[in-house]
Amino acid sequence: MKKISAIFFLLSFLLTPVLSVHAEEDQVAKIQKAYEGIKDIKGNFVQKSFIKDLKRTDTYNGRFFIKQPKMKWEYTGERTQVIYVKGNEIIIYQKKENQVIKSKFDRATYGQAPISLLVGFANIREEFDVISNTPARVVLKPKTPMGNVERIEITPSGTAFPIKSLAIIDNLSNRVEITLKDVKINTGLKTSVFNFTPPKDAAVLEQ
Numbered sequence: 001m002k003k004i005s006a007i008f009f010l011l012s013f014l015l016t017p018v019l020s021v022h023a024e025e026d027q028v029a030k031i032q033k034a035y036e037g038i039k040d041i042k043g044n045f046v047q048k049s050f051i052k053d054l055k056r057t058d059t060y061n062g063r064f065f066i067k068q069p070k071m072k073w074e075y076t077g078e079r080t081q082v083i084y085v086k087g088n089e090i091i092i093y094q095k096k097e098n099q100v101i102k103s104k105f106d107r108a109t110y111g112q113a114p115i116s117l118l119v120g121f122a123n124i125r126e127e128f129d130v131i132s133n134t135p136a137r138v139v140l141k142p143k144t145p146m147g148n149v150e151r152i153e154i155t156p157s158g159t160a161f162p163i164k165s166l167a168i169i170d171n172l173s174n175r176v177e178i179t180l181k182d183v184k185i186n187t188g189l190k191t192s193v194f195n196f197t198p199p200k201d202a203a204v205l206e207q
Contacts, residue, residue: 027133027156028124034162035122040067041161043183045115047075050175064115070194071116083113084196091196100198103207107146114168114176117152121163128152148172161185 047060062075071085084091090105090113103109110117120127128140131151138154148170157164157180165179198204 027135027138028130031121031138031154031156031162032124034160037186038161039186040065040189041118041183041185042066042187042189043161044181045073046179046181047115048177050177052173052175064118065189065193066119067189067191067194068119070191071113071119072194073113073115082196084194085113085116086194093196093198093202097203098199098201099203099205101205101207107142107144110147110149110168115178117166117168118163121154159183 042063042065044063045061047062048057049060050057060075060079061077062073064074065072069085069087071083073083075081075083078096080095082093082095084093085105088105090103090109092101093099094101105113105116124130124140127143129143130138131141132139135156138156140152140154142149142152150169150171153167153169154163155165156162161180161183163180165177167175167177169175
């Protein structure tokens with residue numbers, strides 16, 4: 001009887017890591033599988049930006065729209081601004097200042113629009129090293145430099161869109177947390193949603 005118990009214990013010990021690995025693989029696969037059927041995304045978000053040196057957390061609210069390769073974010077409240085990404089160009093329209101900032105958009109400039117990382121999760125294993133992978137949290141580290149991004153933490157969702165929130169931590173330990181709400185997929189977003197014409201009296205800055 002003791003021998004049987006010992007064998008059972010040994011088998012349980014050996015199988016546990018195997019089961020854990022499969023659970024990890026399934027979690028990443030779940031996110032990527034969901035992305036395969038997504039043509040467009042829209043929803044609301046709450047962004048909390050923690051600046052370590054200032055020991056301060058700023059909170060923003062807004063809406064987002066994604067239809068690759070086009071993206072749009074509307075930040076509401078006192079510091080209203082709209083961000084457009086079209087391919088390799090990013091346009092930031094600051095309503096209060098009545099100015100438009102145009103610059104190049106690539107991996108090195110993700111910090112200007114952190115929510116744009118949502119489009120990069122269709123190819124997780126190609127773009128990132130998977131550091132942690134559980135039903136509660138997925139931690140990713142960029143394989144190649146992505147601006148100041150040190151790692152990304154994803155909280156999975158049980159809904160049709162597989163991500164509930166994400167946090168971006170940079171190499172200075174600053175942290176941006178984005179919680180997604182009321183997310184809808186494949187609603188047939190029109191191209192006009194992403195069109196932008198600067199006001200005639202707006203200052204246009206190109207970087």
